Amino acid sequence: MSDLLFSVFPNENFVDLGLYQYGWEQCAPAHSFGPAARNHYIFHYVISGTGTLLADDEHGNTTEWQVKSGQGFMLFPGQVNTYIADSKLPWEYTWVEFDGLRAREIVTTAGLSLNHPVYHASSKELRNQMMEEMLYLSHHPEESPFHLIGHLYLFLDYFMRSAATVHVKQNGSIRNFYIKEALSFIEQNFQNDISVEDISAFCGLNRSYFGKIFHDTIGRSPQEFLISYRMTKATELLKITSLSIADIGNAVGYPNQLHFSRAFKNVYGISPRNWRNENKLE
Structure with missing residues (x-):
């Protein structure tokens, strides 16, 4: 059996939650990665062994964390970090890189942040189910995108439920309810002329x-x-x-094509027409 499995997810059409790459590795003694910064969230779960995470907190100060079997660590978008396997008991870990419109909400619900990147499970059973989903992804890269996204959702469900603290469950529930209501309203009405006032009023x-x-x-x-x-x-x-640029703008809530093109360029740095020329599926 190889000591490294690594796969890149081939599909970018998932908006709420997207999968980027995933894998498993039995690290060599003192194996290290970094310093580096990623574009997305990457979660490592440590199956066996131990090691060190060096990661910048919210103020940019580097903090050292010891992470051992049964624990995990989150790497955040834009955060500079390095992780190093122990020289005597090196890590065996599995990882998943993900992102999307719901990613921040999920990571926050699990209680992880730049200042607290280490995962501790409150349920051994849920933790093991989470690990099984991560390993499933690592061993089944040939499955269809929807199949793999399904297992990403299962992984994130076990991740949240195994890590969420009692404090988050009690005090976050009403706030989470409002956020879910707001997201649902946006998903169902983004094509209409809605404002932040409309969302808050809803x-x-x-x-x-x-x-x-x-x-x-x-x-x-x-x-x-x-x-x-x-x-x-x-x-x-x-x-x-x-569809024409005007029709697409109208379909996503911009009846004025000029306003749509300006907003699109502010986000992507190029016009909708040029973006299409570079990314259109044949």
């Missing part, structure tokens, strides 16, 4: 309070999220349809 919340809890949970303002969601939907239509 949730029955004051706009400023709604904006605060949304940003704390999702990691961006409601307006930023709405624009990001619309633009992601626009890229799907640009890639897989022959």
Whole structure:
């Protein structure tokens, strides 16, 4: 059996949660990776052995963490980190790289952050089920994208439920309810002329309070999220349809083509037409 399995996910059309790469490795003694920064979330679960994580906290200060079997560690987008297997008892671990519109919410619900990147399970059974899903991904890269995304969702379900603290479960429930309501409203109405006021009113919340809890949970303002969601939907239509730029803009909530093109360029750095020319599926 090889001491390394590694696969890259071939499909980028998943918006809420996307899978990027995944694998398993029995590390050599003192094997290290970094310093480096990633574009997405990467979670490592340690099956056996021990090692050290060196990671920047929210203030940019490097903190050292010892991570052993039964624990795990999260690498955050844009964070500089290094991890090193022990020289005598090196890590065996499995990992999953993921991201998407719901990723920040999931990681936060699990209680992990730049200041607290180490995973501790409150349930051994759920922890083991999480590990099985990660290993399943590592061993079945040939399955269809929807099949693999299904197992990503199962992994994240076990990840959240095994790690979520009692504090998060008790005090986060009402806040999480409002955020889920807001996300559902955006998903169902993004193509309409909706505003942050409309979203907060739907949730029955004051706009400023709604904006605060949304940003704390999702990691961006409601307006930023709405624009990001619309633009992601626009890229799907640009890639897989022959609709005109004006029709696509209208389909994602921009009846004015000029406004749509300007917003798209602010996010992607190029016009919708040029983006389509570079990414259109034949």
